[in-house]
Amino acid sequence: MSRRPLEGFEPSRLLEARLNKGFSQGELALRASVSSASISAWEVGRSTPQVDRLQRVAQVLGLEMAELIHIPETECKLVNLRELAGWTQAQLAQRAGISTPLLAALERGHASLTDAVCGRIAVELKLPDAAVAEAFERGRTRQ
Structure with missing residues (x-):
């Protein structure tokens, strides 16, 4: 991989x-x-x-x-939020109760982020739901 x-x-x-x-x-x-x-x-x-x-x-x-990692908040994508927490995809997925393939797809912008999944990820990252949703959108719409 x-x-x-x-x-x-x-x-x-x-x-x-x-x-x-x-x-x-x-x-x-x-x-x-x-x-x-x-x-x-x-x-x-x-x-x-x-x-x-x-x-x-x-x-x-x-x-x-x-x-050790510097990413301006206005540029932070879902993958960056996970990395700033120090977790692999598998670790965050397990903590949030979602599959690793779903988290990978969300990080690439290839899946829809539901309110429920957003909330679960936000709880684990100790961030507001809105911060996770905004980071997801930045990753989904990246050039």
């Missing part, structure tokens, strides 16, 4: 946070259960992390995902 790059990930923020905590790449990698080669690649922008791996790194560094 191919994964899309993590939109809004800022390598310099990861590097700065790691240095501020006094961790080497190897120490951070060990604590977050990722490879030091991954930390290195992420910090120089050679690759972007998968959301679940970045969430583990953020936890070790004592950061919120929004401190």
Whole structure:
């Protein structure tokens, strides 16, 4: 399965946070259960992390995902809301009581977002229903 790059990930923020905590790449990698080669690649922008791996790194560094991912609120799509929460599609789908294929289709704008599903997603993301609906619309109408 191919994964899309993590939109809004800022390598310099990861590097700065790691240095501020006094961790080497190897120490951070060990604590977050990722490879030091991954930390290195992420910090120089050679690759972007998968959301679940970045969430583990953020936890070790004592950061919120929004401190490592920057997306203006007016540009945030449903997929970005999920990533800012640090969850994979499967994790959010399970928490919201919907199927992973439905969430994937919603994120691509290929399914209709019902009020009930919007509400369930909003509860899990701890956001107002309107924020989820607006993010869905931005993703659905993207160019």
